[in-house]
Amino acid sequence: MHILAVFLGLAYLPFSKMFHLILTPLSLLTNAVMGPEKSNSINVMTRQMMELDACTHCGTCNQYCSAMMVYKAWGNPCILPSEKMTFLKLMAHGKSLNQAQRGAILEGVYLCTNCDRCTVVCPAGINLKQLWLNVREELLQQQEAPQPIMFSPLSLVRSLNRQDLPPETYQKPLTATGRALAGDFKVLTEPAKIFSLPINAVSYQDARLLANNFTACFGCQTCTTSCPVVKNYENPEAELDLLPHQIMYCLASGLTEIALGSRMLWSCLTCYQCQENCPQQVQVTDIFYELKNQAVQNLAEINALKTMKIRAN
Template identity: 50%
Template sequence: MFFTITLYISLAIFGLGLIYKVSTWFRYTVGVDARDVPPPQRVLAFVKGLTLTLFSPRILTLLKVFVLDVLLQIKVLQQDFLKWAMHMCMYYGFTLLLLMHGLDKIVTSALFPNYYPTVNPFLFLRNLFGILIIVGIGIAIYRRFILRVARLRTSPMDVYAIIILAIIMISGFLLEGTKITSYSKFQDMVEEYTIQADEEELRTLEAYWVAKYGVVSPEVKAPFDAETLEAGQEAHEMSCVECHSRPQWGFTGYTLAKITKPAALLLDRANASSILWYIHFLACFIGLAYLPFSKMFHIFTTPLSLLANSVMEKGRSDPANIATRQLLELDACMHCGTCSVQCRVGVVFEAMHNANILPSEKIPSVKALVAGKKLNGEEIRNIQEGLHLCTNCFRCTVVCPAGINLQELWFNVRETLLEKGEPEFLVLSPLSLYRGLMKESLELNYYPDPINLALETIYPTGIPLEMQDRTAPLVPSANGWSSTLHTSVQAKTFSQCFSCVTCTNACPVVRNYPNPIEFVGMLPHQIMHAAGMGLWDLIFSSKMLWDCLGCYQCQEHCPQSVRVADVLYELKNMAITQARKKLVKQIER
């Protein structure tokens, strides 16, 4: 009764969790694409897209990806053999053990009518699959806690997954070992399966099981004569051989039985097998109920992500399906850390200690954001910082073994945050160049809004210089920024500028406009000269400061070795820092 009730409870939680998870793929949206498409319409778009794919040549692509990337996990193998071995051991061990042993009454019994868990090949395979999982867990622990792969961070979700799997496997093997040596279990078997056996026959059967099957009897002890063992073998073949293979085939459980043999009678009297049975099945049921909410859910979602990304392409696929796929991808992340190891700005994390700079660590934050969880100002800023420091190099997308289009995901999450109305100053920097490249993906009326909001927050006069109908006052500002600028080696060089205009002539931004002053406000050499005069309001009101691409052409051509690009970067940082401080004060009020 206890087993049945807990099984149905865990199945119910698993089912509800699965329904909830799948529903989020159609209910939530990342970015501006398909934000106005209702869930029913997205479900219909999914069904339509799936049908068209299955009945088109793209089915061959799905089959190829299924074999190479899902079954063989070639992408993981190409990156790291140790990680590939871990994935293969845990993936196949878990899947096959679940199908053959966990669902034996549904799957194995249906395929093999004469199935018994204690006969071969099932006894051997159960141990083999279990050992695969143990090996996988061992490799995972080694990589995370001993090898300590760079930027591979261990989250509580990783620890929970390892602990639950370890408890299931260790308790299962110990249960098998105690059953092998248990005298009470042998007695239960005799009472249930031996019919019309006399006392002498039972004694010889017990002797045979003590000698050959590892049972520890309180009365019958080795050695045994050949005649007794022969009689016991006859009784065994008559009553037991059809449902019991030699325990040595269960090599892991048998090894543990040998180790615990000296304490077997004590364990049997303590009813250890029953205790381990409860521990094992409770751990299994907890793992089953927790599965849709845990990291292990990627066992199901990662193959779906790989298959979906192999046949979907932005611009060709239905935007509703793109939005659904991105929510699926959030659940497909296995937190393996491959993207973080390869991330080009990962070194920045070591200096700034903002975990959201690492791609794999952004995923949990993005999940919370998309789910509508209330995040405080600091959490939002950390996410924004991590997203906008991304250089859009596509390396994370290329190396992701789950096939997640991370580049597209980061872009859409940026837009989600920008929609919230908080000014993000990094949209003014070259780090947001990708947003300009993706301009066609955004509504024309929407595209400039975040930029204008950031500019309005930074400009001391409220509007850009080129939009003003008055001349900015040429009076040095008494705000202390001059002394701040002089603190760095880069900034000190601007005093060497004598306005030769070389930097302006080399600037690709200036060359892009027929009348650059009309569009950018001030030219690079003018900014250097204004910095020397302390005209900060004039500098920060110039769009040139924010349109700078950071190409370093100005700095490389300067005959005076003025570090023009570095000065511009520092000026941006100063302006953003001051604007952020002002913004924080406004929010606190």
């Protein structure tokens, strides 16, 4: 009878909350001898699957998380490391999550600053930083809706690790998001297409907070000559679509849609060189910020309408 009880207990152990009693020591041992540089990718994936069950949900990582204040501002629990582990465990076990839950997890792993604090303080020895990087990429490839957050400085770590990804895999979500943010305006993606200027166009400065500041621009192109992004290319117009001074021209002509679709807008480093060197003190970088916010807001409204149509059907 005792032998039967022991075997039943061992069979039930992987499905219970006590499984970490075995996997936590194994996690400590494997992380002591394994590294992403020397280990096979399949072995790393197996270790990370084991780490999901090794987590005791003690919350120590939450106390040291540098994104804690973002969680308090946004209210998304998946920003916290231990809460991400809970949802990732459900995904690993084959549980189906709706689009909102998957979006919350993706937002949580993308807002991670990769400071490595959670990995350092984890009592189970889980390599959380590497786990977030792998999960982030997997979710990005599976996510159907475009993610504007990819064009934020939070993508720096992904860019630094692009050598670990195939070129098409790295570029796929960026291309999809760029097309979505550009909207239905195809002038930049189809340069040969002829288009007409709006007769009664409402210029950008008539409806923006920086209107009075923008009117001082007289097209000296200092913003373009001082931009480090422009200097990075031999043929910047082919790579960036529009240069900073050309974006200003578009806004003055009421062609806001063209500016929103420009790769220059989303390649901007926000270094403020254009704004600091402008002889007329035009707030070029701040105008770029407003354009980005407008594009993201437009995309959010489009996605909300699509969701409403899907639910209605």
